[in-house]
Amino acid sequence: MGLRLGRWDGYFAVQRLWRNEWDGGADTLRQLRELLAYDRTPQLFLVAVSAVLVLSAGLYALCLADRQPLALLVFCGVLLAVVLGSGGVYFPRARFLLPGFPLLLPVAAAVARARTAVAVLVLSGAALSSAWLGGYMLLVWAGPP
Numbered sequence: 001m002g003l004r005l006g007r008w009d010g011y012f013a014v015q016r017l018w019r020n021e022w023d024g025g026a027d028t029l030r031q032l033r034e035l036l037a038y039d040r041t042p043q044l045f046l047v048a049v050s051a052v053l054v055l056s057a058g059l060y061a062l063c064l065a066d067r068q069p070l071a072l073l074v075f076c077g078v079l080l081a082v083v084l085g086s087g088g089v090y091f092p093r094a095r096f097l098l099p100g101f102p103l104l105l106p107v108a109a110a111v112a113r114a115r116t117a118v119a120v121l122v123l124s125g126a127a128l129s130s131a132w133l134g135g136y137m138l139l140v141w142a143g144p145p
Helices: 010-017 026-038 044-065 070-085 098-113 116-139
Strands: none
Touching (some): 026 044, 044 070, 044 098, 044 116, 098 116
């Protein structure tokens, strides 16, 4: 993005056009609090996004505890800082975490150590919930993904 715009901060310049600006996480915390504490009938997809954001922060703590390679920790830390620290549009934030798949390494290690039945159960649950959420996004969610 930076090369295309001729700016070192090209990603952030484009995000500003979409009204997504860095606010240190104030908007993220406000949205989380509103969805999980005050909204009596939150939309399911927004609850799923909130769960992904909270779980990703917890997974990063596990990655730190596991002493993963510094490059992975820096990459995932910066990615989390950008996603969690930005204000503006809330619903695509889980999608912005897709490059942060190294956050799942502690889960993958635990599944690899688990008995076969447990591993099948965990992976089947993950596949079914992912398919269900994808179907929900396709058939029910009225906004963009």
